Amino acid sequence: MKQIIEWLKRLPVIWKLMISVTLLFLILFATYNFAQYMVLKYWMLNQEQDTLHVMMSQVQDYLEDLPVKGESLQSAETNAYLKNILADNQMIRLLDKDGREQMLATNEFNPLWIKPLPSTIDSLEDVRYGEDHILIYRAPVVINKETGTIEIATNLETFDHFNTTLLWVMVIGFLLAVCMSAISGWAIARQFLRPVKMLALTIQNVKQNGLQERVEHIENGDELSQLAGLFNELMDQLEVSFRQQKQFVDDASHELRTPITILEGHLHLLDRWGKNDPIILEESLQAALQEARRLKGLIQGLLSLSQAESSVIAHSMEPIEIELFMTQQLQRMENVYPQFTFRMNIESKGRRVRIHPLHLEQLLFIFIENAVKYSGGHHEIDIHCYEEKSTLYLSIQDYGIGIPASEIPHVFDRFYRVDRARSREIEGTGLGLAIAQNLIQHYDGEIALTSVEDEGTCVVLSFPTMPL
Numbered sequence: 083m084k085q086i087i088e089w090l091k092r093l094p095v096i097w098k099l100m101i102s103v104t105l106l107f108l109i110l111f112a113t114y115n116f117a118q119y120m121v122l123k124y125w126m127l128n129q130e131q132d133t134l135h136v137m138m139s140q141v142q143d144y145l146e147d148l149p150v151k152g153e154s155l156q157s158a159e160t161n162a163y164l165k166n167i168l169a170d171n172q173m174i175r176l177l178d179k180d181g182r183e184q185m186l187a188t189n190e191f192n193p194l195w196i197k198p199l200p201s202t203i204d205s206l207e208d209v210r211y212g213e214d215h216i217l218i219y220r221a222p223v224v225i226n227k228e229t230g231t232i233e234i235a236t237n238l239e240t241f242d243h244f245n246t247t248l249l250w251v252m253v254i255g256f257l258l259a260v261c262m263s264a265i266s267g268w269a270i271a272r273q274f275l276r277p278v279k280m281l282a283l284t285i286q287n288v289k290q291n292g293l294q295e296r297v298e299h300i301e302n303g304d305e306l307s308q309l310a311g312l313f314n315e316l317m318d319q320l321e322v323s324f325r326q327q328k329q330f331v332d333d334a335s336h337e338l339r340t341p342i343t344i345l346e347g348h349l350h351l352l353d354r355w356g357k358n359d360p361i362i363l364e365e366s367l368q369a370a371l372q373e374a375r376r377l378k379g380l381i382q383g384l385l386s387l388s389q390a391e392s393s394v395i396a397h398s399m400e401p402i403e404i405e406l407f408m409t410q411q412l413q414r415m416e417n418v419y420p421q422f423t424f425r426m427n428i429e430s431k432g433r434r435v436r437i438h439p440l441h442l443e444q445l446l447f448i449f450i451e452n453a454v455k456y457s458g459g460h461h462e463i464d465i466h467c468y469e470e471k472s473t474l475y476l477s478i479q480d481y482g483i484g485i486p487a488s489e490i491p492h493v494f495d496r497f498y499r500v501d502r503a504r505s506r507e508i509e510g511t512g513l514g515l516a517i518a519q520n521l522i523q524h525y526d527g528e529i530a531l532t533s534v535e536d537e538g539t540c541v542v543l544s545f546p547t548m549p550l
């Protein structure tokens with residue numbers, strides 16, 4: 083049994099489905115056929131018994147009336163009456179109280195098959211004589227104050243014959259139905275598994291040919307076509323993210339190559355002339371240090387970006403009480419940039435946002451650092467915090483060099499820096515805004531940036547709020 087179960091488990095799904103469907107049909111059909119056969123058999127037997135009952139009461143009435151009519155048991159009329167009432171394969175016999183035969187009428191029935199048996203009550207007996215199946219009905223009778231027994235027997239040969247034929251018809255019908263259910267089960271399973279097979283084939287092709295393979299879409303709206311649709315969507319996403327990753331690696335290696343090349347150039351310069359020329363030595367060392375700092379910044383930025391891009395926020399999302407948080411941050415900023423004036427206005431007292439404090443700090447740092455870096459000598463920065471329709475807005479406004487309108491759509495791209503020649507003087511990696519964009523997406527927040535060249539830039543962060 084265990085081996086059979088193991089063997090069944092290892093079968094392909096199509097065979098499992100076919101066997102299950104066939105078995106189900108088999109059980110249903112067998113139960114139905116068996117029930118039908120039994121009902122028919124017992125119904126027909128009942129019919130036979132009813133016929134015998136009717137016959138018995140007719141014979142009883144007739145025989146009991148004989149003395150009244152003055153006829154004898156052996157008269158030609160009695161014989162004719164009994165012969166007339168008898169059907170094929172039947173017998174009527176009258177016994178006296180000691181079981182001696184008084185009268186006999188048969189129609190293709192051998193009376194020796196049945197032993198005479200007087201009876202004082204109505205009784206029905208079902209006996210087998212060789213191949214024959216006989217039903218005997220015995221009932222008492224009183225003729226001329228003498229008690230006796232009437233025996234009516236019928237050979238159920240026709241009934242049995244009919245039963246056997248019925249059984250065969252049902253068995254053949256059953257076998258045909260099982261074959262048909264096996265074939266249709268196989269066809270249904272094949273049809274049902276077609277999309278799954280196509281899916282498996284596509285996955286195989288993806289393995290061999292790459293991410294551009296898709297499942298042929300079947301538009302019938304069932305779960306399997308939904309699965310195919312979902313698979314295609316997943317493949318689209320994977321392809322996009324794969325391309326993005328590739329782009330990211332290309333961009334990152336390109337960005338990393340520039341400071342390394344400059345660093346190498348300065349080291350060559352030092353190697354050739356710098357050892358004896360203190361001016362070249364000093365200049366090259368400073369330049370090399372600057373490029374090393376830039377490299378460090380780039381690597382740090384790449385690391386933060388990769389963390390921000392990962393969809394899982396590993397840290398817990400404790401709600402932050404915004405007023406307290408911003409007051410602490412202002413203190414820090416004033417310490418880091420003492421030459422700058424930060425004007426802060428908080429209107430959303432007693433509000434909380436669900437964001438990790440380190441992430442909010444990182445976001446603030448990116449925008450404040452940009453406001454400082456691109457301040458163009460204007461040392462005022464305005465921070466405004468307000469709430470509207472369950473959304474907390476946090477704006478950082480500077481009055482610096484601003485961004486040309488045509489450049490604004492690109493500033494959130496990775497490594498994008500407005501006017502590279504100008505940006506070279508200001509240290510940066512072009513990763514800050516990309517990191518901020520990725521971070522804020524995890525908290526259902528948004529960033530809006532407006533800027534006017536030579537007037538300043540305003541960045542507005544928005545997050546859903548929660549009551550205290």
Ligand code: ADP
Pocket residue numbers: 452453456480482483484485493498499500501505509510511512513514515516538539
């Ligand atoms: P970076 O490290 O270069 O500052 P960011 O991604 O933070 O990188 O910014 C991308 C570019 O957008 C910057 O190089 C700069 O040109 C421009 N930018 C960002 N913030 C400001 C701002 N407050 N004022 C002017 N330009 C800005």
